Amino acid sequence: MNKIKSLADLKKLQSEVQSKIKLREKGDSPEQLVQIKVSMATCGIASGAKETMNFLIEELDHQGIDVIVTQTGCMGYCYAEPTIELTIPGKAPVVYGFVNKNKAQEIIDKHIKLNEMVDGIIPVAYSTIDNK
Amino acid sequence: MKDLSLHILDIVQNSIRAKATLIGIEIDEYPNENQLIITISDDGTGMDPEQLKRAIEPFYTSRTTRKVGLGLSLFKQNAEMTDGSFSIESELGKGTKVTAIFGMSHLDRPIMGDMVGTLLILICSSDEINYVFKHKTPSGEFEIDTREIRQTLENVPISNPDVRLFLKEMLQENLEQIQISE
Numbered sequence: 048m049n050k051i052k053s054l055a056d057l058k059k060l061q062s063e064v065q066s067k068i069k070l071r072e073k074g075d076s077p078e079q080l081v082q083i084k085v086s087m088a089t090c091g092i093a094s095g096a097k098e099t100m101n102f103l104i105e106e107l108d109h110q111g112i113d114v115i116v117t118q119t120g121c122m123g124y125c126y127a128e129p130t131i132e133l134t135i136p137g138k139a140p141v142v143y144g145f146v147n148k149n150k151a152q153e154i155i156d157k158h159i160k161l162n163e164m165v166d167g168i169i170p171v172a173y174s175t176i177d178n179k
Numbered sequence: 180m181k182d183l184s185l186h187i188l189d190i191v192q193n194s195i196r197a198k199a200t201l202i203g204i205e206i207d208e209y210p211n212e213n214q215l216i217i218t219i220s221d222d223g224t225g226m227d228p229e230q231l232k233r234a235i236e237p238f239y240t241s242r243t244t245r246k247v248g249l250g251l252s253l254f255k256q257n258a259e260m261t262d263g264s265f266s267i268e269s270e271l272g273k274g275t276k277v278t279a280i281f282g283m284s285h286l287d288r289p290i291m292g293d294m295v296g297t298l299l300i301l302i303c304s305s306d307e308i309n310y311v312f313k314h315k316t317p318s319g320e321f322e323i324d325t326r327e328i329r330q331t332l333e334n335v336p337i338s339n340p341d342v343r344l345f346l347k348e349m350l351q352e353n354l355e356q357i358q359i360s361e
Contacts, residue, residue: 051356052349057331060345064335087300089250092189093180101296104303108340117304120196123244 081114081159084132088121094128095147102148103131106155114159124169133158142169180253182292183217183281189250190219190277191301195308196241197223197275202301205313206294208283208360214263215283220276226269234267254279261285283360290361295350302328302346303338319357323350 085091085100100116107114124130127144133154134140143154144167157163180186187204194202199221207216226234233239235255240248254277255265261282269275281288294314302310302325309325328346329337336342 051352052345054327054331057328057342057345057349060341061332061335064339064341065333067341068335068339087188088192089189089248089253090245092185092192097185097188097293097296097300100300104340104343108343118192118300120192121242121244125245 079136081112081136082134083114083116084119084134085116086120086122086124086128086130086132087118090121090125091128091130096129098148099129099131099146099151103151103155106152107159110155112155112159127169130169135159135162143167144169180257180289182290184292184294184297186254186257186279186289187217187219187294188297188300190254193250194219194221194223194275195305197221197225199223199274200307201309201311203311203313204298206291206315206359208314208316210283210317210360213283213285215281215288217279217281218276220274222274225271225273225275227271231267231269234269235265251277257281257287257289261288291359294359295347295354298323298350299343299347303343306336306338314354314357314359316357316359321353321357323353 083103085096085103087096087100100118104116107116119132122130122132122142124142124144129146130142130144131146131154132140132142141164143150146154146167150167153165157165180189191202191204201222203218203220205216205218209216235251237249237252238247240246242248251267258265258279258281262285263280263282265279267275267277298310298312309329311322311324313320313322325337332342
């Protein structure tokens with residue numbers, strides 16, 4: 048059986064990761080990165096926002112795309128959960144509804160990689176959650 | 180909610196909204212007493228007695244985006260459905276503590292679910308909030324404090340993909356070690 052990972056192992060990983068980070072330090076300020084906020088309130092969680100978020104993080108990492116994925120509160124579109132807000136740098140944020148794994152894959156392949164919007168956008172005069 | 184890990188993820192969102200900086204999540208299994216106790220505590224803004232009384236009402240919420248607030252109600256209902264109990268304590272300026280006791284072997288008790296996934300989402304999505312997670316079973320105890328992890332990581336962000344993968348394996352292995360029940 049493998050030894051259980053401990054903080055000492057984490058320390059080893061830390062030095063490895065640190066050297067990698069230094070190599071790509073430039074141009075990585077949060078404003079220049081694509082951002083995804085997953086709505087993670089009772090409505091979102093009950094509809095599967097957790098799977099969606101874990102899928103987004105793992106798939107984006109797998110494809111080597113640098114995107115900030117965070118959680119946010121309820122945006123008021125409880126009927127359309129799980130919802131995500133996608134912000135491409137320099138553009139207005141877009142909210143997608145009913146984002147299951149398939150939809151998330153489509154959004155990554157088309158919107159994030161090719162900058163083509165896909166079906167499922169919630170069309171409103173939208174202001175970000177922070178202004179509500 | 181399909182399982183208890185989703186409930187925990189949901190209740191912790193309340194703490195995050197209450198501007199907590201340290202959130203404690205504790206799961207205690209007592210199969211002999213037929214109890215599974217989940218405690219979530221935070222050092223957030225807390226509630227006054229009036230708000231506290233209304234907090235578990237399904238039609239009370241502090242949000243403005245919608246008019247219902249079901250998180251605590253659903254958690255309470257699920258606990259009580261298993262011959263368990265539910266309590267919430269809060270003090271303005273100090274924080275809030277939610278305790279739910281489930282009948283561990285009760286047929287209606289939801290399964291634990293993917294607790295590792297819940298912890299990863301919570302731990303990796305904020306740089307300001309720290310978590311102390313404890314899980315106790317008859318076979319042992321596991322505790323993880325994100326303040327220690329941050330200290331070890333120094334300036335490497337906790338949301339780094341390699342770190343996330345490490346934490347995932349670390350959590351899985353440790354929870355397996357103490358033989359957590361479903």
